[in-house]
Amino acid sequence: MKTGRTKVFLSPVPIPIAVKADRKHEHCLNCGNSLPERDNFCPECGQENKDQKVPVGVFLEELLTSLFSFDGRFLRTLTAFFFKPGKLTRAFNEGQRRKYTHPIRLYLVFSLFYFFMIGFLIPKDFFDRLLNAGQATISAVQQQQSKGKGETLDPETQERVEEALKKADAISPVDISQLQAANDTEQSYTWKTLRFLSIDPEVSTEKFGHALDSSAYAFDIGLSLQKKRDLVAHSNLFLIQVAKNLPLMMLVLLPVFAFFIHLLFAGRTVYFIENIILGFHLHAFAYALYGAVILLAFFGGVNSSWIFLAAFVLVTTYAYLALLRLYKQHWFKTLIKFWVLGGMYLTVLLIGMAAELYLSLLLL
Structure with missing residues (x-):
């Protein structure tokens, strides 16, 4: 009578074990436990068995790999x-x-x-471009209102307004003395004018405050x-x-x-x-x-x-x-x-x- 035995064949050649050979230690750097050469991880604390002192390039490579490992x-x-x-x-x-x-x-x-x-x-x-474009829009509306209801801007003015709305370029240098001369009259200050007044050391803070209050950008949120x-x-x-x-x-x-x-x-x-x-x-x-x-x-x-x-x-x-x-x-x-x-x-x-x-x- 045959019994259901399983035959086990032992190979005379040892099966190789995958070993990490890079940056290995004989003891765990975390808990100090002795480690065989083949161990990739410490059996006591689980830390990986490799040298943690690495150059900056290797450190950044491992960091990026851990954060952005785009695998399957x-x-x-x-x-x-x-x-x-x-x-x-x-x-x-x-x-x-x-x-x-x-x-x-x-x-x-x-x-x-x-x-x-x-x-x-x-x-x-971006902030300057946004506010400059807004100033051009405000000017167009003000000119439209001054013409009266039902009237349109003349072709030359309309063309200038459209050109200003399209460009809204970054601030270009202007003559500060001309800006200061214009400060003596009541007017609506543009954003470009306010910017140059704010950075001009010869303009007092009080004078700048007067210009800001006279502009369309006046605000009061409890700031000095x-x-x-x-x-x-x-x-x-x-x-x-x-x-x-x-x-x-x-x-x-x-x-x-x-x-x-x-x-x-x-x-x-x-x-x-x-x-x-x-x-x-x-x-x-x-x-x-x-x-x-x-x-x-x-x-x-x-x-x-x-x-x-x-x-x-x-x-x-x-x-x-x-x-x-x-x-x-x-x-x-x-x-x-x-x-x-x-x-x-x-x-x-x-x-x-x-x-x-x-x-x-x-x-x-």
Whole structure:
């Protein structure tokens, strides 16, 4: 009678073990435990067995590899990230931590992409161009009103106005003495004039304040006259400071967004941290889409008005579908909660933007 025995054949040649030969140690640098030469990790504490003293180039290479490891997992993540709202959040919350890229890493990648697009593509003199164009528009309206209702500008004036609206060039040097001579009369000062008055050391702060109050750019938000002068003189620097502080503000507001979701969907057995993961994914999607839109607007020659509107519709639709997938409530009930969530978050976002602008102004 045959028995079901399994024969085991032992190979006389030892099977080679894959060993990391680079930067190995005989003991663990973390806990001091002795390590055989073949061990890639310490059996006591789990730290990798390799020399941690490396040149700057190797350190940066390992850092970038750990943050932006665009392997097959990252490509698989992108498919679910862009085309299946809420899937990544559900997978992470259900314990699938190795299947897709970590939410924080995904958030870092696309937030860096978005804010790099803003800082790199928006001109450094954007503030001046915007206000100069606004001054040209104001002048056109004032001339139109002075002509009376129903009348139009003469062709020569109309051509000058259109040319000013098209160019809105950066500030060019002007004769300061002419500006000072014009200060003695009551007039509406242009942004160019205010800029040169603010940087001219011979113009007193009181005289600059009089010019500012006589212009269309007068404002009163509790700042001293000297701080107002600094703002006009360094307006482009102020814009750069705002752009630098924006990523930190958005990161601070992300738990607030998760808290609003937690309140609206309190009936569901969901931990607060799970809503934070959803916030990472939704903000990362918004950064990815808006960053791509900015790129298309600057290099693709695409009409920025409708494409930004389309991006906003896509981001809001994506967020709604993600909530619908995760919390599985009726579509109309989810829609109502989504509108409430949008109103609450928009209010906090505007308050945060105002606070961020004010703090950037104080640090100017």
